Amino acid sequence: xxxxxxxxxxxxxxxxxIADLAPGxxxxxxxxxxxxxxxxxxxxxxxxxxxxxxxxxxxTRADHEARVRDHLDDYEFDLVCMDGxxxxxxxxxxDALPTVLNVHPSLLPAFRGDDAHQQALDAGVRTTGCTVHxxxxxxxxxxxxxxxxxxxxxxxxxxxxxxRVLHEAEFKAYPRAVKWFAEDRVDITDDGVTVDGDEAxxxxxxxxVADDRSRTxxxxxxxHQDAALYADAGDDGASxxxxxxxxxxxxxxxxxxxxxxxxALDLIREFDDPAAAVIKHTNPAGxxxxxxxxxxxxxxxxxxxxxxxxxxxxxxxxCDAATAESIVESFKEVVVAPGYTDGALDVLTGKENxxxxxxxxxxxxxxxxxxxxxxxxxxxxxxxxxxxxxxxxDIVTDRDPTEEEVxxxxxxxxxxxxxxxxxxxxxxxxxTVGIGMGQVSxxxxxxxxxxxxxxxxxGKSAEGAVMASDAFFPFPDGxxxxxxxxxxxxxxxxxxxNDEDVIAAAxxxxxxxxxxxxxxxxxx
Numbered sequence: 001x002x003x004x005x006x007x008x009x010x011x012x013x014x015x016x017x018i019a020d021l022a023p024g025x026x027x028x029x030x031x032x033x034x035x036x037x038x039x040x041x042x043x044x045x046x047x048x049x050x051x052x053x054x055x056x057x058x059x060t061r062a063d064h065e066a067r068v069r070d071h072l073d074d075y076e077f078d079l080v081c082m083d084g085x086x087x088x089x090x091x092x093x094x095d096a097l098p099t100v101l102n103v104h105p106s107l108l109p110a111f112r113g114d115d116a117h118q119q120a121l122d123a124g125v126r127t128t129g130c131t132v133h134x135x136x137x138x139x140x141x142x143x144x145x146x147x148x149x150x151x152x153x154x155x156x157x158x159x160x161x162x163x164r165v166l167h168e169a170e171f172k173a174y175p176r177a178v179k180w181f182a183e184d185r186v187d188i189t190d191d192g193v194t195v196d197g198d199e200a201x202x203x204x205x206x207x208x209v210a211d212d213r214s215r216t217x218x219x220x221x222x223x224h225q226d227a228a229l230y231a232d233a234g235d236d237g238a239s240x241x242x243x244x245x246x247x248x249x250x251x252x253x254x255x256x257x258x259x260x261x262x263x264a265l266d267l268i269r270e271f272d273d274p275a276a277a278v279i280k281h282t283n284p285a286g287x288x289x290x291x292x293x294x295x296x297x298x299x300x301x302x303x304x305x306x307x308x309x310x311x312x313x314x315x316x317x318x319c320d321a322a323t324a325e326s327i328v329e330s331f332k333e334v335v336v337a338p339g340y341t342d343g344a345l346d347v348l349t350g351k352e353n354x355x356x357x358x359x360x361x362x363x364x365x366x367x368x369x370x371x372x373x374x375x376x377x378x379x380x381x382x383x384x385x386x387x388x389x390x391x392x393x394d395i396v397t398d399r400d401p402t403e404e405e406v407x408x409x410x411x412x413x414x415x416x417x418x419x420x421x422x423x424x425x426x427x428x429x430x431x432t433v434g435i436g437m438g439q440v441s442x443x444x445x446x447x448x449x450x451x452x453x454x455x456x457x458x459g460k461s462a463e464g465a466v467m468a469s470d471a472f473f474p475f476p477d478g479x480x481x482x483x484x485x486x487x488x489x490x491x492x493x494x495x496x497x498n499d500e501d502v503i504a505a506a507x508x509x510x511x512x513x514x515x516x517x518x519x520x521x522x523x524x
Contacts, residue, residue, distance in 0.1 A: 001027055002178070003079070004028045004178070005032065006031040007080060008033045009038060009084035009085040010084040014174050015028060024179035024182025028044070031051050032068065033051070038053075041053065054068050069096060079101065080099070080101065081100075088139055094136065104130065105165045105169075105170065106120060107130075109141070112139055112140040116128075117162050120161060121156065125152060132176075144193060148172050150165055176206075180198075214228075214230060217254060218252065235366065237363060238361065240359060241258070242359075243336070245357055246340065247349040247356045257312070259282060260279050260311070263283075269365070271289050273296075274293040275317075276288060276299075277300055277313070277314045277415075278303075278304075282524075284435060292322075294326055297315070302458040302460060303452075303456070310333055313332050315336070319348070321346075323344065333354070334354070338359055340358060388409075388413055392517070393514040393515070394516075405489040409466055412467075415427070416468045416469075423445060424445035427466050434449040434456075434462060442471070447481060449462075466487070472496040472499070472519070475502070476498070476504070490514070492516070493516050
């Protein structure tokens with residue numbers, strides 16, 4: 001366990017933050033101040049941390065430091081952390097102590113000294129922050145352990161920067177440095193500081209993200225929630241964030257519009273053939289590929305035209321007039337496409353408040369990661385770009401699927417990846433027939449897909465269709481339920497302890513079943 005001796009000159013908020021977090025299991029053994037009235041002493045005492053006071057009197061610097069050493073001799077510690085301790089320590093004291101860290105409220109070597117915030121404002125910089133460094137006998141000049149940046153905004157004063165740097169920079173960087181020391185990952189040499197494991201790569205040890213506010217939205221998911229859109233200026237790929245809205249005068253996109261439009265664009269990028277999808281609440285209401293874009297849209301819409309009301313349409317080809325005419329036959333919120341013909345724009349812009357987004361050429365994706373904010377952090381993962389080919393399918397039933405069933409399996413999987421789990425999808429040819437999404441029971445997802453196919457699909461039937469499941473069937477009941485609707489083939493990951501029973505149920509109903517060996521959960 002790493003033990004810390006803290007040297008505090010005022011409130012000691014960084015030291016108390018470290019004491020509360022105990023990064024890497026570190027423990028504050030003592031807090032020493034040179035002011036008897038320093039609030040850090042009371043804060044430490046409230047936490048049961050011993051305190052010492054060594055006030056600066058008329059004695060020399062050497063005598064004062066000797067008294068500091070005497071007061072610390074009664075405690076065991078492996079690291080010294082300074083926090084507002086406005087003394088430059090001598091080489092003699094530094095040699096007598098273990099490593100001494102200090103946190104300075106600027107990005108050193110810029111703005112040394114005790115007025116760093118005002119220096120930053122006077123210099124007109126747009127980014128400042130903090131530096132955790134090894135203390136030396138030179139002022140704010142020791143080897144840098146870590147830094148954290150924060151923006152400087154128009155209208156900021158020194159108090160604004162002090163508050164932001166403390167909470168958004170120092171409270172992150174100082175515990176991080178202590179954790180590294182607690183984990184014995186820090187090496188201090190004449191060449192500087194190196195930290196074992198502080199590497200780059202797809203999942204770097206630290207992430208610094210700076211996005212620019214693109215616009216303030218009318219509201220968030222609900223009218224009582226404020227919201228804004230932030231843009232990554234370095235990402236020039238096809239996206240709804242950077243898309244041009246072609247119908248001037250229509251109302252701006254809402255939070256939900258952006259969320260749904262992004263999900264729709266994500267789905268249609270799965271396909272090389274002309275593809276169309278209708279999205280509602282980030283779930284597909286229907287998806288299809290066909291020889292023409294207009295046919296793909298009609299097939300997608302026919303899956304569940306009732307649920308598609310007020311939805312988002314996404315196309316993977318420039319929208320033509322025929323497709324546009326079909327789109328405006330019912331109410332839609334947004335159309336997303338990589339371009340539009342003049343005829344299509346004439347049709348679409350004639351509908352009041354139908355937002356028309358041109359995302360530009362789709363091209364290759366450059367966003368390899370997805371992320372989800374959590375309270376206190378965020379999850380980051382690789383994007384699920386995998387989809388099976390024919391060679392990936394493991395046929396496990398007595399009957400092999402037909403070529404047409406295999407084609408449908410592959411289409412169904414690419415679409416199912418974008419259905420919220422638990423998800424089950426019925427498809428025929430390269431169009432959806434019924435979709436069961438977001439269920440806590442897989443058999444309920446089957447029932448929902450069957451209900452959608454029977455009651456909502458227009459000119460379609462589950463009879464002879466393929467069923468895709470985003471995870472294995474834990475019991476045969478999902479297959480038994482699908483058989484009632486006439487499902488002829490199944491694609492699923494496999495891997496259940498009851499796989500043999502599930503396969504047997506498929507054989508009993510003359511179904512073909514393929515395992516992919518991978519699942520495609522989607523929880524957001």
